[in-house]
Amino acid sequence: MTAPARLRSEPAIAPIPTRRRRHTDLLRLLPYLRPYRARWITMVVIAFVSLGATIAIPLMTKAVIDGPVQHHDQRGLWVLGTAALGVGVLEAVLWFIRRWLVTRATMGVERDIRKDLYARLQILPMSFHNQWQSGQLLSRIMNDLSTVRRFLSFGVVFLLLNVTQIVVITGILLAMYWPLGVVVLLSVAPITATVLHNQRQFTVLSRMAQDQAGVVATGVEESALGLRVIKSFGREDYVFDRFDGQVSELFDIQVRKVRLQARFWTLLEVIPNLTLIVVLGLGAAAVGSGRITLGTLVAFITMMLSLVWPIASLGFLLSMTQESMTAADRVAEIFDARVDITDGPVDEARAGGRLQLSDVGFRFPGNDGGDGSEGGDSAWALRHVDLEIEPGETIALVGATGSGKSVLTALIPRLYDVTEGSIRIDGTDVRELSLPALRSTVATAFEDPTLFSLSVRENLTLGRPDASDEEIAEAIEVAQAQFVHDLPFGLDTRIGEQGMSLSGGQRQRLSLARAVLARPRILVLDDTLSALDVHTEALVEEALGRMLHDVTGLVVAHRASTVLLADRVALLEHGTITHVGTHAQLLATVPHYRYLLAADDELDDGAPPDPVWDTDDARAELRCGHEVASGAEEACRDCGAGESTETGREVRR
Ligand SMILES: Nc1ncnc2c1ncn2[C@@H]1O[C@H](COP(=O)(O)OP(=O)(O)OP(=O)(O)O)[C@@H](O)[C@H]1O
Helix, strand or coil: CCCCHHHHCCCCCCCCCCCCCHHHHHHHCHHHHHHHHHHHHHHHHHHHHHHHHHHHHHHHHHHHHHHHHCCCCHHHHHHHHHHHHHHHHHHHHHHHHHHHHHHHHHHHHHHHHHHHHHHHHHHCCHHHHHHCCHHHHHHHHHHHHHHHHHHHHHHHHHHHHHHHHHHHHHHHHHHHCHHHHHHHHHHHHHHHHHHHHHHHHHHHHHHHHHHHHHHHHHHHHHHHHCHHHHHHCCCHHHHHHHHHHHHHHHHHHHHHHHHHHHHHHHHHHHHHHHHHHHHHHHHHHHHHCCCCCHHHHHHHHHHHHHHHHHHHHHHHHHHHHHHHHHHHHHHHHHHHCCCCCCCCCECCCCCCCCEEEEEEEECCCCCCCCCCCCCCHHHCCEEEEEEEECCCCEEEEEECCCCCHHHHHHHCCCCCCCCEEEEEECCEEHHHECHHHHHHHEEEECCCCCCCCCEHHHHHHHHCCCCCHHHHHHHHHHCCCHHHHHCCCHHHCECCHHHCCCCHHHHHHHHHHHHHHCCCCEEEEECCCCCCCHHHHHHHHHHHHHHHCCCEEEEEECCHHHHCCCCEEEEEECCEEEEEECHHHHHHHCHHHHHHHHCCHHHCCCCCCCCCCCHHHHHHHHCCCCECCCCCCCCECCCCCECCCCCCCCCEC
């Protein structure tokens, strides 16, 4: 499968390696406005023209009072009155156009950033996703982007507009009658000081609230996915209490935010009203002594009142700016996360399928002892792993739980990169291959199969969208997933979230069919058959065995029956492959292997291992999941296949 071109292209926001000051994060999102710049600039121009109309109306009022009203000029009154009305209507129309223009532009910006963010999440390595709660990602991709959109559509425009309005009107007021202008100017100072004082505290609270919203989203997601577990243990109350705690914490932070805003807003309401009282008193005295006209005083007060909203909203707009800076910061954390698994230069893998692991070591990021040292052997999930699999050969990977089998299989398609050593496919290091080339060469079916809220067909063709109906049918047959034909709409049946409406075994079989359908040269099965009953497993293995002749296979096996799919077996102990050989050889010579697959009770009394068996005999006895001492063809009393044909010895589990 080739990765969509969009995923491989760089987002409009260029990732930068180190974290820096927050306001630059918001600026870094501005390039997203580029495709909409014509609309956006028109919208800003219109906003400024309508600001002109807002300022013109009080000036026209002054002209009406000092001119036609004072001189009883009826005609002049009509002319100026109609002009003022025209300006008012124009202002309203311009507001409408501005809103209409801005909605499309900023919605488009939000959509574009969201798409790039999603693409980034797809590219980011498993190590990133291991460290991030999904709710945090969800709240960034949904809430934070909406916050940024609101700022770009509304906040930034009004911030510019209001600051301009405050500066221009204060200038006009000073020009009209400077003593009153100074009073107004003085009233702006405490407001500015308050705004700056609150800004820092508000930013901290905004960030806390946004992070806590991510925690709440994670809580909802986890309880929805884990509903069965919660119900089966009867722990609804416990989960509710935990959620209650998370929501209450969010509530507390929001209340602290509101309290801060309330103090702030009170000040913003009180100061303009006090200023108005002073201006009215001083203005009336100035009119009385003839230093200004009545028209000037009315225009002055009208203009001064028109300052109340821009000044008051300045606080709100600055809060919004803070919030969107925090949101942009959180979004940038994803864009800036390191993508350490990147494309190699080779676009096409060779046709063979020879897989070679040389001295492979792997340590999870952060598992270095905390002091930059290697952290001792326990820090390594895998160490000194050597393994070669020839084209068409299948190796079973056997090991105790936690020995590193899944980690090893994840290294082949580069879900993680090796920490040391190398993995080669047909002689080419997997890091040299482009990711699409590598991932079309290797297909994996996982033990815990994830299915998507899509139709069965879409789920199956995830690795190969162009698969024909015949190929789909073939893959279904290999995976013994014929049950899909009995679903209400067959292959077009939409399966629920994570395929929840299917049983575990059904999901595993679909996951297997999906991997088979991808037609890989290397097929990795990570304990894919663990949820199947022995009979279904036998059927799948028979069909899969035929398919495995043509591909290189690495099959993680916990059960002896699965081992029988393989030509050879590799035993993984504590992150290292200690033995490689046929099943029969390992069974005969390696007590730990026998213990893992057969729970051999002779191990306890120190008896020597059984003699080496013929491979076919061993397969016969183990296909049903039970073990006989030696030489049996189809001997198993437990599952009704008869007694051991040669020795007649007891059949043991
Ligand atoms: N994301 C992770 N971060 C840190 N350690 C991890 C992570 N995933 C797995 N491990 C550790 O790596 C080791 C190997 O895990 P792995 O899943 O490969 O075991 P496994 O052999 O597949 O086990 P099982 O048979 O139970 O599936 C374990 O000790 C596990 O705790």
